[in-house]
Structures are given as structure tokens and as C-alpha cells.
Amino acid sequence: MKALVLREYRRFAIEDVPVPELQPDEVLVRVRACGICGSDVHGMDGSSGRRIPPLVMGHEAAGEIAETGRTGRGWRKGDRVTFDSTVYCGKCWHCLRGEVNLCDERRVFGVSCAEYRRDGAFAEYVAVPDRILYRLPESISFEQAAMVEAVSVAVHAVGRTPLAPGSAVAVVGAGMIGLLVIQVLRAAGCGEIIAVDLDGERLEIARRFGATSVLKGDGADPAGAIRGLGPGRGVDAAFEVVGVASTVKTAVACVRKGGSVTLVGNLERSVELPLQSVVTRQITLIGTCASAGEYPACLDLIASGKVNVTDFISATPPLEEGGQWFERLYAREKGLVKVLLRP
Ligand SMILES: [Zn+2]
Numbered sequence: 001m002k003a004l005v006l007r008e009y010r011r012f013a014i015e016d017v018p019v020p021e022l023q024p025d026e027v028l029v030r031v032r033a034c035g036i037c038g039s040d041v042h043g044m045d046g047s048s049g050r051r052i053p054p055l056v057m058g059h060e061a062a063g064e065i066a067e068t069g070r071t072g073r074g075w076r077k078g079d080r081v082t083f084d085s086t087v088y089c090g091k092c093w094h095c096l097r098g099e100v101n102l103c104d105e106r107r108v109f110g111v112s113c114a115e116y117r118r119d120g121a122f123a124e125y126v127a128v129p130d131r132i133l134y135r136l137p138e139s140i141s142f143e144q145a146a147m148v149e150a151v152s153v154a155v156h157a158v159g160r161t162p163l164a165p166g167s168a169v170a171v172v173g174a175g176m177i178g179l180l181v182i183q184v185l186r187a188a189g190c191g192e193i194i195a196v197d198l199d200g201e202r203l204e205i206a207r208r209f210g211a212t213s214v215l216k217g218d219g220a221d222p223a224g225a226i227r228g229l230g231p232g233r234g235v236d237a238a239f240e241v242v243g244v245a246s247t248v249k250t251a252v253a254c255v256r257k258g259g260s261v262t263l264v265g266n267l268e269r270s271v272e273l274p275l276q277s278v279v280t281r282q283i284t285l286i287g288t289c290a291s292a293g294e295y296p297a298c299l300d301l302i303a304s305g306k307v308n309v310t311d312f313i314s315a316t317p318p319l320e321e322g323g324q325w326f327e328r329l330y331a332r333e334k335g336l337v338k339v340l341l342r343p
């Protein structure tokens with residue numbers, strides 16, 4: 001089968017590789033669309049240590065079942081599916097509590113690091129354990145389904161956050177995940193949704209997706225400006241979807257006493273924390289990672305039109321052009337959001 005192989009850091013080749021052999025509990029998925037993730041783009045130069053070549057990357061995929069393993073479990077050839085980007089064991093302490101995103105044996109498709117290597121979906125076929133498969137509603141395209149992982153990050157983050165109908169919320173950072181968080185908050189019935197970003201175009205999109213007000217975050221006191229737009233006491237919850245010191249500070253400073261800050265972004269490994277402000281105002285800090293079982297809910301949100309993913313898809317080139325699209329994303333070409341490769 002054809003696969004896009006990372007041969008060396010920043011060098012790809014289309015190669016003919018063997019079709020994966022199936023374990024009894026696996027199915028073979030014919031990949032129809034697979035998204036290039038930011039972690040693939042950052043990882044391909046070796047900086048993350050999680051894309052050691054040679055490797056077939058790709059963990060945001062959808063396709064149809066070409067073959068089922070021995071156990072099968074109700075899946076049939078031709079079924080349209082997507083699958084979790086993470087293979088969890090289903091047996092460890094966390095998995096048994098339903099926290100599959102925290103699995104001790106967590107393996108991400110298309111990642112190779114010191115602990116493991118697992119080829120991903122930038123290939124014609126990928127072997128997938130049937131416990132992580134999800135059936136696609138008929139109205140969802142493979143391209144839309146390949147966006148479900150990103151939606152699940154937003155849905156999980158919102159689910160971790162204490163919110164009530166009518167809550168006032170700030171979303172700091174209106175990149176793709178921030179914009180998805182805004183849409184999920186709107187679907188969840190939040191009152192005021194204040195979007196903050198440095199980019200005016202993104203803020204316009206934020207408004208279209210449900211932000212009730214938007215703020216260019218380049219002023220001297222963005223947190224004060226957020227309070228000015230929402231309840232003067234501060235918002236009930238803030239989502240930090242960037243992951244640098246200044247935006248974490250803004251998120252902490254804009255919530256009311258007793259409010260919460262959900263930390264989604266993590267560009268920086270470590271940031272300074274306004275400790276006294278968090279302690280004396282009794283702020284809850286919430287970390288959130290990937291998702292844990294939210295895929296069916298996300299597929300419903302996409303199918304019902306409550307969450308628009310189509311607008312994020314910048315291009316759907318064939319797999320053969322993968323290398324050049326990786327370079328364009330690496331160069332941060334303006335206007336490119338999500339590129340889906342079609343094997
Ligand atoms: Zn990803």
C-alpha cells in the first residue's frame with residue numbers, strides 16, 4: 001500500500017509498504033481523509049522527540065472498514081468510521097474509571113518516541129482496535145469526520161468546566177480549538193461569550209460562531225477590558241487556549257472570585273502563575289487533555305450543524321502532495337488552518 005513516510009526529519013517520501021497485519025480485535029480501515037495536526041508539523045523537525053523517523057504520521061482520520069479481525073464485534077466491511085487518535089488499553093486503573101485519555105499505556109497513532117512506535121493514517125490503510133471505532137452518521141463526510149478529534153478536545157474542555165445556563169465566559173485565544181470551544185459553549189447555552197485574540201480576522205469568525213463580544217488582546221489591560229465587556233465582577237469561567245504566560249495571566253485575572261480557569265493551551269512548558277491572585281480569590285484551575293469518550297457527542301454536534309468544522313478545512317490534497325503541504329504549514333503560511341490529506 002501507499003504511505004507517506006517521514007524518512008528523516010523534514011523529509012517525506014511516498015513509499016510502498018506492507019498492509020498492516022490485523023490483531024484479532026482490530027479492523028483494517030481504508031483511510032479516506034486524515035488531518036495534519038499541529039503536533040505533526042512541530043514534531044517533524046525532531047523538536048518534540050515524538051516523531052522519530054522512519055514513521056507514518058497521522059492520527060485525525062476517517063474512512064471505511066476494508067476488513068475485520070477475528071472477533072469483529074459487529075463491524076462490517078464498508079462501514080464508515082472514525083476512530084480515537086489514542087489507543088487506550090481498556091484495562092488499567094484509569095481506563096476502568098472511564099478516564100481513557102489518562103491511560104497508563106496510551107499510544108497515539110502516528111507517534112514514535114522513546115517508549116513506543118505506532119504507525120498512523122497517512123497511508124491507504126491503518127489497523128485500528130475495534131474498541132476505539134465510531135460509526136459515522138450518514139450526513140457526515142469523511143472530511144468532517146476527520147475533524148472530530150479537534151471537536152472532542154473542545155467538548156472535553158467544556159465538560160470539565162463548571163458552567164450553568166447563562167454563565168459568562170471568556171475564551172482567550174481564537175485559533176481553531178478556541179473557535180471550537182466558542183461553538184460548543186454556544187451549543188451548551190452559555191450567556192455571554194467573550195472572545196480574545198490578537199488577530200482581527202479570527203475575532204470576526206469568533207463572532208460568527210457565537211461570541212457575543214470580541215476583544216483585541218493587545219491593550220495594556222486585557223483582563224480589565226474583559227471585565228468591562230461582561231459582568232464587572234469578572235466572568236464565571238475562562239478558557240486559556242494559547243498556553244503562554246501573558247494569556248494565562250489574562251485568563252486568571254478576568255474571572256470573578258470563585259471562578260474557574262480551564263487550561264487548554266500549552267505552547268510553553270512552564271509559565272509564571274499569579275499565585276496569590278489564584279489563592280486569595282479561590283480560583284479553580286482545571287487542566288484538560290484530549291478527550292475521554294466524547295466522540296459520539298461530537299459527531300452529533302457536527303451532524304446537527306451546531307458545530308461547524310467545514311470552515312476550518314483549508315485544503316484536501318492527495319496524499320502524494322503531503323510533503324509540500326507539511327512544509328507550507330511549517331512555514332506558517334497565512335490562511336492555512338486544517339489540511340486534510342486524501343490517501
Ligand atoms: Zn492532533
Ligand SMILES: [Zn+2]
Binds near residue numbers: 088104
Ligand atoms: Zn489504560
